[in-house]
Amino acid sequence: MPLIIKLLAQRIALGLILLFLVSGLIFAGTMILPGDVAQSILGQSATPEALENLRAELGLNDPPLQRYIQWLGGAMTGDLGTALTSGADITESIGKRLSNTLFLAFWAAIIAVPLAIFLGLLAVRFKDRWPDKAISAVTLASISIPEFLIGYVLMYLIAVKLRWFPSVAMINDSMSLGDKLSAIALPVTVLTLVVLAHMMRMTRAAILNVMQSAYIETAELKGLNGFQVIFRHAFPNAIAPIVNVVMLNLAYLVVGVVVIEVVFVYPGMGQYLVDHVSKRDVPVVQACGLIFAAVYIGLNMVADVVAILSNPRLRHPK
Amino acid sequence: MSEPLLKVRGLKIGATVYPPNEKPHDIDIVHGVDFDVQKGKVLGLIGESGAGKSTIGLASMAYGRGGVKITGGEVWVNGRDIMQSGIGDIRKLRGGEVTYVSQSAAASFNPAKKIIDQVVEAAVEQKKFSRKEAEERARVLFEKLGLPDPQNIGDRFPHQVSGGQLQRCMTALALCPEPDLVVFDEPTTALDVTTQIDVLMAIKEAIRETGVAALYITHDLAVVAQVSDDIMVLRHGNMVEYGSVDQIINNPQEEYTQALVSVRSIEHEEKQPSGDPVLSVRNITARYKGTQFDVLHNVNVDLYPGQTLAVVGESGSGKSTLARVITGLLPPREGEIEFAGRTLSPDLAGRSQEDLRELQMIYQMADVAMNPRQTVGTIIGRPLEFYFDMKGEEKRKRIIELLDEIELGEEFIDRYPAELSGGQKQRVCIARSLAAKPKMIICDEVTSALDPLVADGILKLLLELQKIEDVAFLFITHDLATVRAISDSIAVMYQGKVQRYGGKNQVLSPPFDDYTDLLLSSVPEMRLGWLEEVISNRKMESAGN
């Protein structure tokens, strides 16, 4: 066991170090770029006094390292600062929106993951026959269209022409779960479509890779049927790659959410981030960037942890 | 004679191929073969790569690998034509009546499951035994096959046992359901020679004790002679000769069989050392970066001009590492290399162009030793250009001369490596090294990836070229037959040390140290009864256990 624990500890430590470095990168990305942040926030016509006030307010006169340490210290204790444009507490504003975003992503994942794995298996089962070909054609089409366009096409067809679901996804606390689900039906559909193709294709590749192993041939030559071969011999070895596929795509979903929220005017993190990028509200952008990056890094870490845990060579060392 | 267990008539096998830039089309792999296997008898199928022997073996289980399918003929097992059987009957056949042992047990065992679960699976699934009975039977088989700790070895995972042991576990897997026929597909080819002999003996014993019939597929006639009752020689999907072991080995009728039987019988007189050595390896100790163990310990050998030093050993003996040290790819921790009277810089960067030119190398896999985007002319021409500044017509003339020396024609100059056969590729690599006019060439397992007859051709060519060009060879190999055929002096390596070193006749004559004895005696000989004789005379356990 020691080796596996060592590897797990290493991987988790790496995730934390990565998160720390990413926070530095995000901070550097917004602070140490050419040009004056205050100037670019207020525009060319700003008076020198206004600029100076803003600099003081942003703490721009302090050395960058000191500002970074203050910011990071705050972020770790749950204080993400205040928004420049509204003066609102960022942690408070994000709290509600983050749960909305996770609600949306959760339902998309609940539908997309099992569906993608099922369709991926189907494509393997009917390799090179029409279900496989249809799946790969759909994949090609869907990776060729940006998320927001899928959103509008569906909105046009389903919400406007067929009037099945509302075209904007407004939700609030007073709504029942059913109402909420009806409200987010369209964005969830779009998000599902966005990740489905990738996930299907990668699941197919992962399983095919396992199915080409010599031990699958051994299983077939034992007279096992297709079902037994897949579940007894292919599946235990396909878990790690499939989890990897799922995590990568959930990470991808996190990014897809940003655009989809804008399309459907959904009150989540993505909408919040994009709004404040346009307003050049740096503290909000930093906070949102950090949270998105943390989720992304976390999901990738989970994938690696599962891969380590499911590796028989590490679980049963010599 | 009673109805045979396996009766094959007019078997034809085809496959769909997808060549680049061409339409996919069907080709024939096996063009109609007939044979019988009687109950409890062993038939050896022998041939070079592409002979169709594995394909025929799998056809007896109604199985085709990849796009391979049986296109005609009859395959009768226990009186049923399995070509006419439904998938349900075929599943009962596979793993029940007929089982399979593959070349690579390491790949054929599922890495995620315990060995015992995989060994008993077919027996339980085919309802031959209960789980408990099957496990009991597996342990008995483990013991019969000479596996250590037969009671508990099954609880291990495949990566927790050695290659030779796993190959025996695979044999247990095949025998566990009490089949009527086992297909052995090159079961010892991937093993070291001293391990091969143990596995071979274990398989032979198991076959004898269980009374099972077998199809034994291999490219090595000497191996198949030890275990079979009958042999069928195959070539390009056709039967060449079919007869008893005794007849095939001692009285082969067909020219091709005669060639196979007499393969590796090249005679080469040992030359005595004369003058100063071209290469002196002095007290070399080396380890790979980031490791804690020396792979070479205090190695000393000499090679004289125009002669061949064979460095022989099994995997892990350090023989290839020695080549890396001599070429400068791995600077040694201690010791030095003297070459043509000068001391070579330990690392590649410090060597002069002259050093590099005079010391050439030929690789095991000719496939990856040539840039696939360069023509034969470019490949052979580059050293001419690089070392001798040859250009245009002069260069072309020299390339054609070199092609002529390796017995290839002028028309090869514009071909790409992909258009050459395995033997031709290796010849081009030889020409490339000769183009530099070297004093010495390191040959790293240059014949190991080739079929025996092709390998023989390469060895003959090398000996011929040595006479013409007066070049010395450092010949690295695991194959003692090759060593006998080509060397003037021999260094036997074992666990990073030179175990025995001297002139060919001296090294190959008794008295032997234990390891050299084991190594020499493990090389399969083309005569009946050799295996039993060797096993009873052994002094040392093989290295792979």
Added chain:
Amino acid sequence: MKNIPISAMIGLFFTALYFLAAIFAPLLAPYGMAEVVGDVWEPSSSEFLLGTDNIGRDLLSRMIYGGRTTIFIATAATVLSFTLGSVLGFFAAVAGGWVDQLLSRFVDLVMSIPTLIFALVVLSVMPVTVPVLIVVMGLLDATRVYRLARAVAVDIEVMDYVEAARLRGEKTAWIIFREILPNALSPLIAEMGLRFIFMVLFVSTLSFLGLGIQPPEADWGGIVKENKDGIVYGIPAALAPAFAIATLAISVNLVADWVLNRTTSLKGGRG
């Protein structure tokens, strides 16, 4: 030309068509890019083939000019990301040691932040101009090219023919340009197609979010943004760019697939 499969032919044809339309946009467009010529959201007619947009400009003309902007930015960013990524990737593979470690770990770090999120963070403080967009997109995407180029080069690096060249005494430049590059070219070219598609999608997404091309300049993502409110009234003007982006992306994909297949079949596997 004889061995090109039909799908690749179609791909090549449409890709060429779009690029030609981008180059000759001023000659092809019936009206000016920012010229108000009709009513708001007029349906398609002989006068306005695709109808008019949210303030009465000819949609076809805007689509042609928009394509020009989108394709130009995507091409420039692809060239930047490719040059930088592949040069550094090859260099890291051949140099090895700490150079490789330093570059690779830095790339890992940048890639641990989703590209879109990182771009948004940076664009929140940078002025949004065409050169800035190209540089930001190109630099962020260079990390992916770097990884591929390095992986391909490392694979080739360990081949015996590269070792043979080293033992012959060849210089690093020869090894990179004569031994590695010819064998790495096809997978890299195929990847270039995919990177180009990604750039088209990326710039469209940024413009759609209001953080890319600024009005009155047109690009496909911006056209969606301008006309998205029409969707609710059943006016499909915003879907025209969808069609354009999808056909361009699929065409380039078909070409890239063909290039990639040619490479793999050249490696030939067995038999």
